[in-house]
Amino acid sequence: MRKVVVIGGGYGGIKALEEFARNDQNIEVTLIDQHTYHYLQTESYDLVASKIPIQESFIYLPTLVASFGKNFHFIHDEAVAIKEDQVVCKEGTYPFDYCVIATGSVTKFLQGFEKKGKHSLGVKSLRAALHIKQYFEEELFARLEPKRAKRSFRVIVIGGGLSGVEIAAEMRCYFNQYVKENALSCGNIEIQLLSKHILKGVDQKTRDKAVKRLRQLGVSLVPQYVNEITEQKAILSGGETIDFDFAIFAGGIEPSPFIQNLEYTKDARGFLVVDEYLRVEKNIFAVGDVAVLKDKEGNLIPPTAQSAEQSGVIAAKNILQAISNQPLQRADIRLRGLAIALGGKYAIIVTPFGFQISGILGWIGKKAIEKGYKWPLKLKAKQGFEKLTACKGEK
Template identity: 25%
Template sequence: MKTVVILGAGYGGMRAVKRLAHAKTAVRLVLVNQNPYHYESTQLHQVAVGTKEPEDITFDIRKAVPKGVEVIIDRVISVDQDSKTVNLSRSGSLGYDYLINALGFESETFGIKGAEENGLPLVDLDTALAARRHLEGTLEGYRQTKDENDLHIVVCGAGFTSIEYLGELVHRMPSLVSRYGLPADKIKIDCVEASGKILPMFSQDLVQWAVTYLEKRGVVFHVSTPITEVRPGIVMSNDQEFTANTIIWTTGVRGSHVIADSGYNEKRNRVIVQKDLSVEGHPEEFLVGDISAVPDPQTGRPYPTTGQISVAEADTAAANVLARLAGKEPRAFAFKSVGTVCSLGPHAGVAEIDKLGKWKLKGSIVGVLKKIVNDRSVFELSDLRTMLESN
């Protein structure tokens, strides 16, 4: 019996497992993940701000996977392509005939001095909880320290995660001010971005609406302001200083370090894959999600790494494993976005939907739409009961 191994239980990994299991092909199907739970990475910012608890965005992998799937809770150290084995921290080596690697992302510091030591990333449940504890502890501490930097927050980056974090933060801030008895007029929230653009994936009118929404609630944007160093309590842009005792680092992500550790030909831990998502020279191995660089045939540039694309890639990878098992030719990956939804807290946001024409949405309707998207994700990766339990 052939062994198919899936690495990672994020959006791509869970989707591939379900596709392969439901095909009812006679294979040994093994899912490897570092944690016993799946978390909705698109909701980490809510845990980081404190508007959701970890149990709201997680579910038990073992309960969610179809019957017959083996689940190994262990950390992947490396992949040996020549011997077709995955090296695990506690379980030793795991052999495979086919591999779908969906190990996910890590924070990207771009080599900026002090960023890793002094910034708070939002890349998994642990880092989101650490950011929340720091935020709440620093704000609460102001009553004793009277240090106004305890009331200052700098968000580094103005991409998707940064803006969603800011939206959630300004939504919760009034309750935090009340809870800790803080002077509301001394709260300061800065967003520092190297490029001249905010939310580059959206049209300018929606970007302007989002920026205005956040500015009215106290956020100050600094675009074309490259970060050159991060010190304890200070974000530097050449000679300009932004002081804050809470520094959120959301400038970008790279793929899992396992890619570089395994000797792949990579850039930022992403590998340019073949049209069928396989690795050059290894037709039995498929990469999906944040470790996979898939060229967009229209632009020639890799698609951005999103949950939507990861799920689409997982569908193709699973179909191609089944094709290989049946002695058939794999299919090329094709992708058409159904749209993008960016929340600004639970009751507002901006969205572009590509369904029966291009729809541009803003305001409270996007908050409802975001919840629908999140619920659908949980339902598709697990089941109805899990979805209902998460609400």
């Protein structure tokens, strides 16, 4: 029986598992992750804005993996190295015939941000999202007292990419709605989005519509880069400084320490260089944010949930092909449109056919995409719960 180890239970790792589960070959698949959950980062902003409970923001990995069958196993451990066809973790070593590296990326912080405390965080982890949610809820609760309600409060969001735009819009909408429902004054709560560019790389029509929506909500746009963060002060590229009460960093990613320690070929940023079949070595594949992904024309593919999912499927198919001594499939990753949540029941969907859907219809479409991904996994996890011996008889 061939052994396959998947490192990382993110979007790419989960799609690889699903692809392995669809085949009837005699393989044993082990998923290793330092967390016991698959974090649904696309829904993190709804979590921060208290639109969904915490259990709707993740999938429990032990039950999900159990649903795929007796040859699928979950190991809660942290990978630290790959040596001689073995994944070396803090708690054990796991041999493999084939391996898929799908550990994702981490936030690349600015100078000063690495010393972040209670006043500043990134947004790529469930723990960070919960911290931000708690901080804002405590601030809003305090504003029920008249004296505290008059105090000005400034949140800065650093980064004008998809994550920055979505979190700025959702938080502004969240504050607006809270104030409206509780008859409070909102003028002294400020959300600033700091970035030289908004949605760089997206078509001009979509950018213009997104900027218009941000301004309608009341988000202040500051068209400068942030060079450094000190204690509750942002130093801008133009030399100015901005004081803040809370900062959210949503710009830039870098490889995790695990990837940094690997000795495979990497690009200038430290991400793994893969061949046309997504291999870093003959029997080791890399997918999602950890890999330098390109389309068939050689154009770089941005790190998104879409590209992670597609690369996870391709890597799994190629492993199955290799086991069967069949030709491998060249990666042809293509982004099929774009969905941008812009606060409340408003979103923009850029379809692969060139037209847009915006407003509440865009929001409905985006939610349909999210639910279409989450609900099947939730159902599988429920089935896996029934299969786990330790859970027999529990309700």
